Amino acid sequence: xxxxxxxxxxxxxxxxxxxxxxxxxxxxxxxxxxxxxxxxxxxxxxxxxxxxxxxxxxxxxxxxxxxxxxxxxxxxxxxxxxxxxxxxxxxxxxxxxxxxxxxxxxxxxxxxxxxxxxxxxxxxxxxxxxxxxxxxxxxxxxxxxxxxxxxxxxxxxxxxxxxxxxxxxxxxxxxxxxxxxxxxxxxxxxxxxxxxx
Numbered sequence: 513x514x515x516x517x518x519x520x521x522x523x524x525x526x527x528x529x530x531x532x533x534x535x536x537x538x539x540x541x542x543x544x545x546x547x548x549x550x551x552x553x554x555x556x557x558x559x560x561x562x563x564x565x566x567x568x569x570x571x572x573x574x575x576x577x578x579x580x581x582x583x584x585x586x587x588x589x590x591x592x593x594x595x596x597x598x599x600x601x602x603x604x605x606x607x608x609x610x611x612x613x614x615x616x617x618x619x620x621x622x623x624x625x626x627x628x629x630x631x632x633x634x635x636x637x638x639x640x641x642x643x644x645x646x647x648x649x650x651x652x653x654x655x656x657x658x659x660x661x662x663x664x665x666x667x668x669x670x671x672x673x674x675x676x677x678x679x680x681x682x683x684x685x686x687x688x689x690x691x692x693x694x695x696x697x698x699x700x701x702x703x704x705x706x707x708x709x
Contacts, residue, residue: 526692528567529609535620537612540564544613548622554636554652557659559688564613571609572695610641632669632679637662640688649681650688661691 529536545561556564563570611622618624625639629647633639636653640661649662662681669679685691 526570526572526695529569529571535569535609535612535617537568537614539566540568540613548613551623552626552638552652554638555654555658556652557650557688559659560640560650563610563688569610569612572692608642611639629664631673632664632666634678634681637681639664648684648691659687661685661688 542565545556545564549555609620611625612620613622615621615623620642622638622640625642625647626633629639633649637649637651639647640650641648643663646663646665649664651657651660651662661684663684664679664681672679685694
């Protein structure tokens, strides 16, 4: 059984991928991290590189997080509930795992994922992990937003690209550690708050 390596403020378990999983990898080497940086021309944010060096890939449970869906009006969408605490249909998002820094696991590796998302992402933004409704994106560009985490909703993204528009990213956190700290038990929170409706 995996050793728990971090808990968010809400008691979320973050652990290495199990050793008996086909997606288990030993801690990433500097050479693997440098291969990502060389291929894409950007330095990997240090907090993310630290996690890769320690655990390579992680999986998270129960996997809930919040994000600002529309940064222009700063509306905060709480997954599972609208702003008036009413249930809304299938709005859940669950962070599941970070991608592997090798090219042997199609659909679960960093290179394959970013090849598939290239049309959706702004230069310097990379998909670092998966959720049920979209993907977890990190800004690798130098400057103030280096290391910031975003969410990209895949549903409808192709139509947006076809119309010549940029697919919007929803802000999540200013660092990978802050992102992990913001995870919460989605199911438990929904059930508790539904009792008050």
